[in-house]
Amino acid sequence: MIRRLCFIVLALSVGFGNAKYSIGTIITHKNWVFLDKFCFVSEAGNFQFELHYPKSYEIQNLYMYYDTPDQWFAAYNDSLQCAEKERIIDPLNNQIMSLSPLAHFSDPAQCVEYEKRNQTWYNCTGSRSFFSMRPRWWFMAIGNCDSLKGLYLEYRLLMTNAAPNDRLFYHFSFDEFYTLTITMCFMVIALFCLVVGVMFMHMLRNRNMLHATYKIFMYSIVFEFTCLSLYWLHYDRFADDGIGLPFLNPVAMIFRHVSNVLFLLLLLLIGKGYTITRAKISSEGTIKLIVFMTFFIIFEISTLVWEIAAFDPAKVHYISESAPSYFLAASRTVAWLWFLRSCAITVKMYPLKRNFYVTLTFLISFWFLAGPIVMVFANFVLDNWVRAEVVHGVDAGVSAFGFGIMLFLTCPVQNNRYFPYHVRTNQVGDCSYPQNVYEVQYTANPRPTSSSSTLATSASLAEPNLR
Ligand SMILES: *[C@@H]1O[C@H](CO)[C@@H](O)[C@H](O)[C@H]1NC(C)=O
Ligand SMILES: *[C@@H]1O[C@H](CO)[C@@H](O)[C@H](O)[C@H]1NC(C)=O
Ligand SMILES: *[C@@H]1O[C@H](CO)[C@@H](O)[C@H](O)[C@H]1NC(C)=O
Numbered sequence: 001m002i003r004r005l006c007f008i009v010l011a012l013s014v015g016f017g018n019a020k021y022s023i024g025t026i027i028t029h030k031n032w033v034f035l036d037k038f039c040f041v042s043e044a045g046n047f048q049f050e051l052h053y054p055k056s057y058e059i060q061n062l063y064m065y066y067d068t069p070d071q072w073f074a075a076y077n078d079s080l081q082c083a084e085k086e087r088i089i090d091p092l093n094n095q096i097m098s099l100s101p102l103a104h105f106s107d108p109a110q111c112v113e114y115e116k117r118n119q120t121w122y123n124c125t126g127s128r129s130f131f132s133m134r135p136r137w138w139f140m141a142i143g144n145c146d147s148l149k150g151l152y153l154e155y156r157l158l159m160t161n162a163a164p165n166d167r168l169f170y171h172f173s174f175d176e177f178y179t180l181t182i183t184m185c186f187m188v189i190a191l192f193c194l195v196v197g198v199m200f201m202h203m204l205r206n207r208n209m210l211h212a213t214y215k216i217f218m219y220s221i222v223f224e225f226t227c228l229s230l231y232w233l234h235y236d237r238f239a240d241d242g243i244g245l246p247f248l249n250p251v252a253m254i255f256r257h258v259s260n261v262l263f264l265l266l267l268l269l270i271g272k273g274y275t276i277t278r279a280k281i282s283s284e285g286t287i288k289l290i291v292f293m294t295f296f297i298i299f300e301i302s303t304l305v306w307e308i309a310a311f312d313p314a315k316v317h318y319i320s321e322s323a324p325s326y327f328l329a330a331s332r333t334v335a336w337l338w339f340l341r342s343c344a345i346t347v348k349m350y351p352l353k354r355n356f357y358v359t360l361t362f363l364i365s366f367w368f369l370a371g372p373i374v375m376v377f378a379n380f381v382l383d384n385w386v387r388a389e390v391v392h393g394v395d396a397g398v399s400a401f402g403f404g405i406m407l408f409l410t411c412p413v414q415n416n417r418y419f420p421y422h423v424r425t426n427q428v429g430d431c432s433y434p435q436n437v438y439e440v441q442y443t444a445n446p447r448p449t450s451s452s453s454t455l456a457t458s459a460s461l462a463e464p465n466l467r
Contacts, residue, residue, distance in 0.1 A: 021242030022157040029150040032063075032082040032143035032312040038159040039137045039174035039385050040130045047138070048127040052098060052154040057112070060144045060151060062097040063089060064128070067137035067316070067384075076143075082145035092239060099124045123159055126385040135174035135385045137316055153449040158242065169356050171242040175316075175388040180235040182389060186396035193403040196223050205414045209421045211275035216266045217406055223259035224399050227252045250304075256395065257300045263402055264335060265293060267364060271342030277350040277419045292335070299328040316384045320375045320391065329372035336368035356420045361411060367402040370394065 022036050040047070055062055075085045089095045094106055099122060103110045106147035109126025123336055130138060141155050160425070197218050204210045229467060230252035238244030240382040268289060272281050281289070302324035310322065318437070344358045374394045378387055409418045 008174055013450075017407045019383070020157075020159060020173075020238075022155070022159070024083040024155055026142065026151055028156070031115065031145055031147045031151060032085055032141060033151060034076065034431065035140040036159070037137055037139045037154065037314065037316070039176050039401075040132075040159070041135050041161045043129060044133045044163075045130045045135075045174075046127060046159070047130070047140075048158040048160075050156045051142075052116075053099070053152050054220040055122060057149070057152050058122070059098055059100045059103075059151065060142055061086070061149075062124075063143060064095045064140040065139045065141065066132070067087065067139070069349065072139045074300055082143055085141075086143070086145060090423055097124075097126070100223055107191075108311055120192050121294070126341065133138070139314065154387075160242075167239050168438070171239060174333070175385050177243065177389060179389050180232075182234055182393040182396065183228055183231045186393075187225070187232050189226050189400045190221065190225040190396075193227050193400065193407060196407055197221050197403075198409065200410060200412055202408075204421070207412070209412070209418070209423075211421060211423075213266055213269055213275045214410065214421075216262055217403075217410075220259045220262040220266060221403055223255045223262065224396075224403070227255035227259060228274060228396065230255065235441055239340055253304065257304070259399060261293070261300065262296055263367075263399070264296065264332075266406075267339055267367075268292075268335065268342070268359070270420070273346040273350065275423070276356070277346055277353060279423075292331075295355055296328075296331050296335070298333055299324050303328055318378065318387060318391065320378050325375060330410045332371050336365060339368065340365075353420065356409060357448040359418050363405045364402065367398060368404070370401075374398075405454070 002218060012093040020036075020038070026033060037186060038045075038047070045076045047064075049062070051060075065075050065088070066100045067073075071088060071365055074080075097103070097105065097109065099111055101113055101122065103111065105126065107128065109124065111122045112124055114121055117275065130136065140157065142155075144151060159173070159253070160170050161172055161174060164170055168180060171443075181458065199213065201210060202251050204214060230248045234244045234246065234248045234252070252405060269281070272278075272285055272289075274281055297438070305317055306322040307319045310317075312417065340361055343361050346356050374391065378391050382390055409416075409420065412419065
């Protein structure tokens with residue numbers, strides 16, 4: 001069990017380190033295997049390799065394919081023979097390197113013989129730059145079409161996209177160029193939301209208005225902030241060594257999913273008026289909510305599982321291209337419609353809250369719909385050499401937007417016309433629901449203490465005709 005878990009974490013973590021310093025050993029019965037991929041910037045991109053293998057496996061070739069349908073996407077096909085994969089490459093384009101001391105290279109690459117473990121080995125080193133019209137994915141493969149006993153290779157690959165002192169770009173594949181910057185920006189924003197949220201929380205607690213919904217909101221911010229901190233830890237380390245802490249990536253993703261689930265739950269509860277116009281949700285409503293959230297969580301988990309099951313480092317693909325993520329997008333849209341309906345019903349029963357609900361539904365609809373829209377956009381419009389960072393940024397941005405809206409609406413200052421909470425937490429047990437009794441009782445017994453004077457004012461402003 002633990003083994004399987006380790007495998008899952010490993011499989012996930014491999015999926016996120018594109019750019020890099022890559023070290024490994026290949027021992028296989030196949031005679032053609034994928035090594036690594038990287039999105040190189042034209043000219044600045046540099047590929048350095050050091051490859052070792054025993055002479056008895058000679059002559060192995062290093063193949064370099066680029067990202068067009070007639071190159072890598074044609075070559076990466078199990079039904080092709082090694083020789084057919086080799087023939088895809090134009091021999092005049094320097095995309096094949098014969099790893100032999102006898103080979104002639106156009107660039108200063110070389111193979112030397114040496115003795116290791118009582119065997120003769122080859123040590124091949126060299127570096128390459130790439131020239132192309134646009135940033136290109138390059139796929140490295142190793143093969144020996146004449147080999148009868150498979151392949152053996154110890155490799156070190158260093159793939160870079162800038163000068164070594166250019167820390168923000170050096171190790172980063174082009175599709176992740178701005179990931180570190182984006183992560184840091186949104187981490188600061190999330191921290192800001194967290195600090196403001198904690199301040200509001202204290203103010204609300206002083207007024208006995210720290211409701212369950214606000215607590216859910218705070219948890220959502222905490223999870224998002226943790227998610228971004230983990231990403232930041234990984235990418236910051238990655239900027240220095242090209243490896244980073246890849247096991248943090250799946251953990252960070254899980255934290256973001258939890259944050260999203262909590263925020264969605266929060267919105268659905270608010271839509272139903274929970275802690276705003278009533279203290280309890282009907283049992284029917286609770287069941288519906290539980291069923292819906294269960295489905296939503298299942299889709300969230302299956303996108304992750306799908307990513308593991310279908311994961312193939314030799315392909316440039318994204319989680320958003322999977323079937324479960326279409327379900328996820330669909331359930332977000334359903335959640336949005338349901339949210340709108342709940343809000344409409346709540347406003348109809350409690351017209352006093354119209355200000356809050358109209359503003360909320362208007363602004364937060366973007367939060368619901370951004371995910372599905374971005375998914376379609378990412379899958380059908382964005383080029384795969386920018387998609388990773390755009391999707392990363394938009395995910396963080398949408399969360400930050402949701403937090404911003406909630407903080408704006410729940411800001412507990414005196415003249416906030418949208419403030420949703422007019423019921424104190426210690427009144428919740430007092431009355432039966434769902435009825436207007438709650439509000440009548442509240443305004444009938446205003447108990448104005450010094451700390452709740454603001455509340456009394458805003459409440460009497462909002463409910464002038466209930467006395
Ligand atoms: C793999 O190659 C075979 C034979 O050329 C072709 O029929 C098939 O469509 C290819 N598969 C993919 C996924 O490209
Ligand atoms: C290498 O070969 C020598 C002589 O053939 C032998 O004595 C030694 O044990 C071998 N070493 C290894 C590591 O196989
Ligand atoms: C392989 O060759 C490179 C360049 O000649 C050299 O720097 C490196 O130390 C060699 N590695 C081994 C294990 O001999």
